[in-house]
Amino acid sequence: MNNKLDDKFDIDAFISSSCALLDIRLTEESKSIVRMNLEVAAKMAATVGAFPMDEREEPAPVFKP
Amino acid sequence: MSADFRDLAAHEIATAVAGGTRSARSIVEASLAVIEKQNPALNAFTAVLAERAVARADAIDSRRASGASLGTLAGVPFSVKNLYDVEGVTTLAGARINADNAPATAGSTLVKKLEAADAVLVGCLNMGEYAYDFTGENAHFGPSRNPHDPSHMAGGSSGGSGAAVASGMTPLSLGSDTNGSIRVPSSFCGLFGLKPTYGRLSRAGTFPFVAAFDHLGPFARSVKDLALAYDAMQGHDDGDHAQQNRPLETTLPSLDQGLSGLRIARATGYFAKGGEPVAFSAVDKVMQALGSQQTIEIPEAGRARAAGFLITMAEGASLHLERLRTRLDDFDPDVRERLIAGAILPASWIVQAQKFRHWYHTEVLKLFEHVDVIVAPATPCTAPMIGQKTMVLDGVEMAVRANVGLFTQPISFIGLPVAAVPVWFEQNRLPIGVQIIAAPWREDIALRVAHALERSGAARAPVARPAV
Numbered sequence: 001m002n003n004k005l006d007d008k009f010d011i012d013a014f015i016s017s018s019c020a021l022l023d024i025r026l027t028e029e030s031k032s033i034v035r036m037n038l039e040v041a042a043k044m045a046a047t048v049g050a051f052p053m054d055e056r057e058e059p060a061p062v063f064k065p
Numbered sequence: 066m067s068a069d070f071r072d073l074a075a076h077e078i079a080t081a082v083a084g085g086t087r088s089a090r091s092i093v094e095a096s097l098a099v100i101e102k103q104n105p106a107l108n109a110f111t112a113v114l115a116e117r118a119v120a121r122a123d124a125i126d127s128r129r130a131s132g133a134s135l136g137t138l139a140g141v142p143f144s145v146k147n148l149y150d151v152e153g154v155t156t157l158a159g160a161r162i163n164a165d166n167a168p169a170t171a172g173s174t175l176v177k178k179l180e181a182a183d184a185v186l187v188g189c190l191n192m193g194e195y196a197y198d199f200t201g202e203n204a205h206f207g208p209s210r211n212p213h214d215p216s217h218m219a220g221g222s223s224g225g226s227g228a229a230v231a232s233g234m235t236p237l238s239l240g241s242d243t244n245g246s247i248r249v250p251s252s253f254c255g256l257f258g259l260k261p262t263y264g265r266l267s268r269a270g271t272f273p274f275v276a277a278f279d280h281l282g283p284f285a286r287s288v289k290d291l292a293l294a295y296d297a298m299q300g301h302d303d304g305d306h307a308q309q310n311r312p313l314e315t316t317l318p319s320l321d322q323g324l325s326g327l328r329i330a331r332a333t334g335y336f337a338k339g340g341e342p343v344a345f346s347a348v349d350k351v352m353q354a355l356g357s358q359q360t361i362e363i364p365e366a367g368r369a370r371a372a373g374f375l376i377t378m379a380e381g382a383s384l385h386l387e388r389l390r391t392r393l394d395d396f397d398p399d400v401r402e403r404l405i406a407g408a409i410l411p412a413s414w415i416v417q418a419q420k421f422r423h424w425y426h427t428e429v430l431k432l433f434e435h436v437d438v439i440v441a442p443a444t445p446c447t448a449p450m451i452g453q454k455t456m457v458l459d460g461v462e463m464a465v466r467a468n469v470g471l472f473t474q475p476i477s478f479i480g481l482p483v484a485a486v487p488v489w490f491e492q493n494r495l496p497i498g499v500q501i502i503a504a505p506w507r508e509d510i511a512l513r514v515a516h517a518l519e520r521s522g523a524a525r526a527p528v529a530r531p532a533v
Contacts, residue, residue, distance in 0.1 A: 014409075015409065019405065019409065022408055022409065024389050024390055024393070024408065025393065026405070030401070030405070034402045034405045034409075037378075037402055037403050037406035038406045040374075040467070041374070041375060041378055041406060043371075044372075044374045044375050045371075045411075047367070048368055048371050048375065048414070048418050049414075049417060051365070051368055053421065057421075057423060057424055058420065059419035059420050059422070059423060060277075060419050060420075060422035060423040060479075061277065061419060
């Protein structure tokens with residue numbers, strides 16, 4: 001697991017502060033839809049994070065100077 | 066040659082125009098007439114370039130009359146998803162926001178290449194906003210409708226590209242595919258579609274979505290037409306830094322070679338569940354026609370889909386961040402919050418997804434030591450109804466827009482070339498697609514197999530006939 005999106009995590013506060021940081025203004029209605037999308041993403045991230053990755057694995061994109 | 070323009074394949078048109086039995090002008094006028102008649106019901110086009118098209122057709126006819134030889138797509142009308150730059154036309158990328166932009170001052174590389182082969186651009190096509198879509202729906206411009214049943218989705222995000230070809234408005238169109246946006250409309254509209262290898266065709270002069278996964282490619286009702294268009298669009302230019310400098314590797318000469326020597330396997334595991342029975346029946350039919358019972362497991366495909374989903378969210382959001390700040394209310398509501406969520410994902414999730422992508426890429430390439438072609442469903446279902454928000458797959462209710470690409474995403478995630486082939490069943494009014502997946506840079510093999518399926522009758526792309 002690489003996230004703790006459980007009942008104890010205040011996802012609304014995370015959305016509000018992250019959007020404030022990025023200067024994106026949100027309505028309450030919008031926030032609830034962002035929450036749904038974020039919850040889906042968190043499940044996806046948990047799936048990826050559960051993979052036993054070698055710590056020396058490198059990201060796919062390679063920069064060629 | 067058929068009297069009805071809608072039934073003509075691109076290669077038949079090119080032969081007729083080059084041979085002088087049809088003028089390019091008569092072909093283009095026939096295409097424009099079908100567009101005028103059918104587009105109001107299907108909403109495929111956002112711009113019809115009649116004057117430009119007729120002028121170009123006349124120029125082709127003049128060149129032929131003066132004894133010049135014509136290109137391989139002589140007089141073939143084509144249309145492009147409206148994220149392709151077309152000189153003098155504003156590149157909408159499906160967005161009301163982009164309608165405020167100035168018209169493009171030059172055409173995209175692929176439009177120029179098709180025109181250099183004497184194809185004739187007749188218009189620009191509707192799409193899901195900023196290509197973040199599998200439905201073909203669009204809050205600003207309305208949905209592209211499925212020509213086989215306009216109450217159903219055309220698929221997305223290249224919805225107009227599917228509708229234009231399936232209805233016979235143009236025999237050829239171009240789309241883009243980031244997570245499935247060529248293969249999904251091909252499946253829903255019953256077309257042959259080609260998503261080439263990542264980095265094969267230049268994306269210069271097109272509006273991006275996710276640089277890591279964006280591909281461009283053609284739709285047609287015949288595999289020979291796909292090959293003709295694809296061969297004409299190859300070649301390097303400096304405008305796309307992800308494009309590889311590959312030699313010209315034409316596919317048309319080997320199209321008729323059949324299946325001899327090819328090792329073909331059906332993808333099991335992830336690709337054998339999570340869809341309606343028709344999706345797997347289509348794969349059955351294709352495997353039977355290909356005479357193979359071999360199977361192969363693509364390792365960790367579900368995790369690949371998850372990683373691709375995250376990278377898409379983050380890269381897409383990064384592209385649109387300034388618009389999210391300044392034009393939030395002008396986004397399609399079905400796209401807006403997905404992008405906002407993408408903007409606030411922890412960076413470590415994305416880096417982890419990219420590390421997994423490297424592992425997955427290495428492992429999947431090993432499979433091609435044992436097989437040449439992998440066969441998998443293209444979509445988990447036939448085209449949903451317009452406006453349908455959810456679907457039930459394997460007893461689980463899920464969002465249509467985010468999940469129609471669950472079989473396409475693990476493939477484009479590592480840029481493998483795919484030919485989508487359309488399969489029909491007598492009891493169904495709508496078609497469904499199958500992915501013919503090959504190793505990187507082996508579009509020739511994917512098209513060869515697709516052509517064999519077309520010749521066997523297992524895959525076919527009839528033009529839709531509107532109900533009277």
